[in-house]
Amino acid sequence: xxxxxxxxxxxxLKSGVQISPATLDEVTKHIFEDVLYDVMSSIALSCxxxxxxxxxxxxxxxxxxxxxxxxxxxPSAKTAHAPPLPPPIxxxxxxxxxxxxxxxxxxxxxxxxxxxxxxxxxxLKYPASGKGAQAPDLTKEYCNLHPWVQRPGHDVYGNxxxxxxxxxxxxxELQKQQLKNAxxxxxxxxGSQDTDMTGEPKLNTGGKPAHYIPWHTCPNCKRSLLITxxxxxxxxxxxxNGRQSSRNAMAKLTxxxxxxxxxxxxxxxxxxxxxxxxxxxxxxxxxxxxxxxVKRGGDDDDGDDNxxxxxxxxxxxxxxxxxxxxxxxxxxxxxxxxxxxxxxKEAAIAAKRLPRPAESGSGVSKAGGEGKRDRDGDADxxxxxxxxxxxxxxxxxxxxxxxxGLSG
Amino acid sequence: xxxxxxxxxxxxxxxxxxxxxxxxxxxxxxxSMESSVAFGCEHVRELFEEAKKPAIRNYxxxxxxxxxxxxxxxQTHRSTANGDGRSVVSLRPLYLCLQCxxxxxxEVRDGHVEVKGHGFSVESREGYLYCHPCADYVxxxxxxxxxxxxGKKRKHEEMNSPDNSQLIRHNSTFVPCRAIGLRGLxxxxxxxxxxxxxxxxxxxxxxxNFYLAEGHKPADCEKEACVSCAMDEIIIEFHSVEKTEGYGxxxxxxxxxxxxxxxxxxxxxxxxxxxxxxxxxxHLENGGSTDSHGSDCAxxxxxxxxxxxxxxxxxxxxxxxxxALDPVMDLSLDLRSQAKKRKLQQNGxxxxxxxxxxxxxxxxxxxxRERLAAAEYTCGNCGGEQQNxxxxxxxxxxxxxxxxxxxxxxxxxxxxxxxxxxIKFPLTLDMYPYTTHCxxxxxxxxxxxxxxxxxxxxxxxxxNSPYPSLYYELSSVVVHKGxxxxxxxxxxxxxxxxxxLFDDSKVVLVPESEVLAANAYLLFYMVxxxxx
Numbered sequence: 046x047x048x049x050x051x052x053x054x055x056x057x058l059k060s061g062v063q064i065s066p067a068t069l070d071e072v073t074k075h076i077f078e079d080v081l082y083d084v085m086s087s088i089a090l091s092c093x094x095x096x097x098x099x100x101x102x103x104x105x106x107x108x109x110x111x112x113x114x115x116x117x118x119x120p121s122a123k124t125a126h127a128p129p130l131p132p133p134i135x136x137x138x139x140x141x142x143x144x145x146x147x148x149x150x151x152x153x154x155x156x157x158x159x160x161x162x163x164x165x166x167x168x169l170k171y172p173a174s175g176k177g178a179q180a181p182d183l184t185k186e187y188c189n190l191h192p193w194v195q196r197p198g199h200d201v202y203g204n205x206x207x208x209x210x211x212x213x214x215x216x217x218e219l220q221k222q223q224l225k226n227a228x229x230x231x232x233x234x235x236g237s238q239d240t241d242m243t244g245e246p247k248l249n250t251g252g253k254p255a256h257y258i259p260w261h262t263c264p265n266c267k268r269s270l271l272i273t274x275x276x277x278x279x280x281x282x283x284x285x286n287g288r289q290s291s292r293n294a295m296a297k298l299t300x301x302x303x304x305x306x307x308x309x310x311x312x313x314x315x316x317x318x319x320x321x322x323x324x325x326x327x328x329x330x331x332x333x334x335x336x337x338x339v340k341r342g343g344d345d346d347d348g349d350d351n352x353x354x355x356x357x358x359x360x361x362x363x364x365x366x367x368x369x370x371x372x373x374x375x376x377x378x379x380x381x382x383x384x385x386x387x388x389x390k391e392a393a394i395a396a397k398r399l400p401r402p403a404e405s406g407s408g409v410s411k412a413g414g415e416g417k418r419d420r421d422g423d424a425d426x427x428x429x430x431x432x433x434x435x436x437x438x439x440x441x442x443x444x445x446x447x448x449x450g451l452s453g
Numbered sequence: 454x455x456x457x458x459x460x461x462x463x464x465x466x467x468x469x470x471x472x473x474x475x476x477x478x479x480x481x482x483x484x485s486m487e488s489s490v491a492f493g494c495e496h497v498r499e500l501f502e503e504a505k506k507p508a509i510r511n512y513x514x515x516x517x518x519x520x521x522x523x524x525x526x527x528q529t530h531r532s533t534a535n536g537d538g539r540s541v542v543s544l545r546p547l548y549l550c551l552q553c554x555x556x557x558x559x560e561v562r563d564g565h566v567e568v569k570g571h572g573f574s575v576e577s578r579e580g581y582l583y584c585h586p587c588a589d590y591v592x593x594x595x596x597x598x599x600x601x602x603x604g605k606k607r608k609h610e611e612m613n614s615p616d617n618s619q620l621i622r623h624n625s626t627f628v629p630c631r632a633i634g635l636r637g638l639x640x641x642x643x644x645x646x647x648x649x650x651x652x653x654x655x656x657x658x659x660x661x662n663f664y665l666a667e668g669h670k671p672a673d674c675e676k677e678a679c680v681s682c683a684m685d686e687i688i689i690e691f692h693s694v695e696k697t698e699g700y701g702x703x704x705x706x707x708x709x710x711x712x713x714x715x716x717x718x719x720x721x722x723x724x725x726x727x728x729x730x731x732x733x734x735x736h737l738e739n740g741g742s743t744d745s746h747g748s749d750c751a752x753x754x755x756x757x758x759x760x761x762x763x764x765x766x767x768x769x770x771x772x773x774x775x776x777a778l779d780p781v782m783d784l785s786l787d788l789r790s791q792a793k794k795r796k797l798q799q800n801g802x803x804x805x806x807x808x809x810x811x812x813x814x815x816x817x818x819x820x821x822r823e824r825l826a827a828a829e830y831t832c833g834n835c836g837g838e839q840q841n842x843x844x845x846x847x848x849x850x851x852x853x854x855x856x857x858x859x860x861x862x863x864x865x866x867x868x869x870x871x872x873x874x875x876i877k878f879p880l881t882l883d884m885y886p887y888t889t890h891c892x893x894x895x896x897x898x899x900x901x902x903x904x905x906x907x908x909x910x911x912x913x914x915x916x917n918s919p920y921p922s923l924y925y926e927l928s929s930v931v932v933h934k935g936x937x938x939x940x941x942x943x944x945x946x947x948x949x950x951x952x953x954l955f956d957d958s959k960v961v962l963v964p965e966s967e968v969l970a971a972n973a974y975l976l977f978y979m980v981x982x983x984x985x
Contacts, residue, residue, distance in 0.1 A: 076544065079543075083578070087578060094592055145490075147498060148492065163630055164627070188630050193951065200959050201962050204697060254833075259698070276641045279707065280717075284719075357645075
């Protein structure tokens with residue numbers, strides 16, 4: 046502790062008082078020591094505080110357990126409204142006076158264990174493996190909240206990092222056999238969830254073995270599949286592939302399944318169902334029928350009730366496939382097959398379309414909002430080759446995208 | 454250093470009680486009693502039983518001396534060395550007696566009991582209470598709440614009234630001890646951009662508490678593939694189930710894809726874009742509407758993340774000031790100019806050691822004065838002429854959680870590139886210098902620029918709670934590794950005082966130094982203390 050505080054020193058220096066370098070050295074040394082002392086004492090105090098608080102609450106928990114045990118031993122009835130609080134009792138560390146807990150002595154000395162206030166089990170003081178580990182006394186039961194494990198290749202719970210090699214069925218069965226053989230010799234399998242095995246009890250760390258990869262059900266098609274393949278599958282399942290050819294193929298497939306009527310099976314974004322051969326040559330008149338009901342349902346003007354009967358109350362997210370979205374003017378673009386019928390259609394559409402200006406959308410496609418879809422004439426933009434790789438800036442609803450990093 | 458609402462004390466963070474509704478029994482069970490003590494020690498009990506009001510009054514006075522008044526007051530004592538009793542300022546903590554105005558060093562404190570019979574003193578840095586008979590620091594519940602409030606009065610009433618405790622006690626049980634919300638998220642195929650943002654939201658106390666308090670009830674929600682329901686599902690599962698392996702966020706993936714066409718599909722995306730998307734979607738689904746923005750919107754997302762920027766343009770000629778307000782959800786800081794500046798400096802100094810750019814430099818530049826050429830500005834006051842002007846951005850309103858986005862990805866007509874420059878960032882960041890209040894009231898003389906404490910108006914010369922300052926604490930960091938078109942995201946988040954690394958489904962405890970050494974892409978700062 047030195048005499049002049051920093052402010053005074055600065056003033057001194059400014060006023061030109063001469064301080065010899067030797068004195069300055071001493072002053073600096075003292076100041077530095079004091080500041081270090083400060084930092085260390087605040088760290089030590091915060092550590093002391095957290096530990097002491099835990100011990101205090103452990104002492105309280107212990108005496109409360111004693112008190113309640115007392116209550117249970119008494120056969121007195123518990124009323125529904127005002128259950129009686131346990132009678133006074135005390136132990137070395139604390140006392141219960143019938144309403145509150147009072148400490149006796151210093152909990153850092155009286156209470157050696159930390160008891161979890163919720164499950165009333167003692168807490169482990171050291172992690173079970175890795176840095177600073179100490180083997181836990183396995184004869185006792187512990188609270189499930191373990192100290193964090195710091196061990197290379199393991200996560201905080203002491204489980205091995207999942208390896209993401211999806212093993213083929215053969216390999217997995219081989220492994221299972223190997224494990225079984227190993228089991229016969231020693232006790233316990235890695236990552237076991239049982240605390241009581243034949244022989245030694247093991248610490249319950251939860252978690253699964255390293256090769257475990259969970260299976261989830263797809264909410265769309267209800268199939269169960271590996272989680273690492275989920276995004277790929279979901280993409281195909283929802284039909285947002287990004288490849289026009291596969292989407293056309295799907296449209297064809299489901300069109301056929303629905304007997305070409307396009308009822309409900311036409312995937313989102315595909316404007317037309319499979320063209321019905323019978324309506325060859327009908328041209329514009331029959332066009333209405335061939336427009337997929339999904340689209341029609343979105344527009345208000347057509348009163349046709351060809352809708353899928355189970356129209357849910359829930360809001361349908363009006364999803365428009367990326368490649369189907371037009372460019373700057375937000376119109377839909379659909380590539381029609383160049384067959385004889387569709388050529389006729391195209392001609393008819395183009396004729397209808399010319400006098401009508403394109404709907405303006407200019408990129409106002411809000412996330413989840415309704416894009417105004419041109420029912421009729423938007424088919425015939427010149428086939429724009431849209432590179433799938435670049436994100437269309439107009440379609441992205443939110444940021445001004447100056448700075449995109451792509452990563453997954 | 455403890456603060457009021459936001460950062461719970463270490464260790465105790467893991468013991469914070471979470472309760473679930475328990476419809477079954479109303480009897481007093483073992484699980485439902487609260488394990489808390491009435492007093493810090495038996496001596497405090499005696500003190501309170503005899504003289505509670507004066508003790509509390511004095512304690513509050515001392516706390517105010519520590520936090521509101523100039524620190525030199527609490528740090529000056531009468532020296533007993535040299536026998537002349539002159540005033541000496543100490544850099545080490547001193548002890549202020551609770552019952553008389555003495556300020557003592559440690560040695561003097563130990564003798565004080567015999568001299569005056571006063572058994573309690575308060576440490577001068579943080580206000581800890583020292584009990585002499587126990588010869589140890591004690592933490593009394595009532596005094597600790599006062600200490601954490603730093604001597605200020607609470608405007609709202611204490612939440613835990615006895616009726617509430619009774620109600621909680623009889624109708625709930627604790628969730629499993631292990632379910633504290635620390636689990637990984639499986640990578641479902643290039644979805645790491647989603648995992649990192651979800652993890653930062655999961656560890657954000659505001660969002661997490663909103664969902665734990667049933668802010669969005671899936672049962673009442675009719676939306677199909679609702680992102681908010683998915684969020685609720687994740688948070689509830691993390692806090693109620695004792696599993697330790699990762700979680701597959703399937704419904705969140707589905708919901709995100711259904712709600713945003715641009716992000717859908719099996720491909721890598723940008724985490725910042727995803728963050729903007731998900732904040733907007735959660736806003737829409739939790740009471741917001743497409744029109745309301747910024748602080749008018751009452752949804753949890755805007756209450757947490759929305760701030761306001763003010764842009765002031767001053768005409769050079771007529772000094773006319775035009776102001777524009779702009780609601781924002783994050784700050785996007787430019788790095789390119791900093792990197793260039795540093796390069797120039799380096800080349801000029803001829804191989805001097807490179808000092809890393811600090812995020813405060815970036816913020817300075819963000820809120821610094823910028824010259825506008827005449828071609829860009831037309832002054833209304835000067836009769837519609839084009840004038841030179843200066844433009845300055847400042848933060849008009851700071852949100853409780855401030856996301857900072859470092860613009861590492863550059864797109865130019867010819868090429869795109871990633872800037873890997875290392876940006877230093879602190880654990881606590883004082884945001885006051887970048888606020889509108891500071892910019893408009895501070896003089897910008899040369900002297901004050903050199904000495905930042907002088908430039909703050911009405912500085913209270915207190916080192917514990919300097920005023921004016923707005924300290925924000927780092928709560929999450931998102932790091933991008935790899936190239937611009939293919940890479941991997943990981944995130945660091947703080948839970949209590951521990952930092953964890955979330956790499957898809959792997960969760961690892963890491964030291965602070967590793968977090969600070971990381972090459973950050975997104976930073977999340979959370980306000981250090983809330984005025985309640």
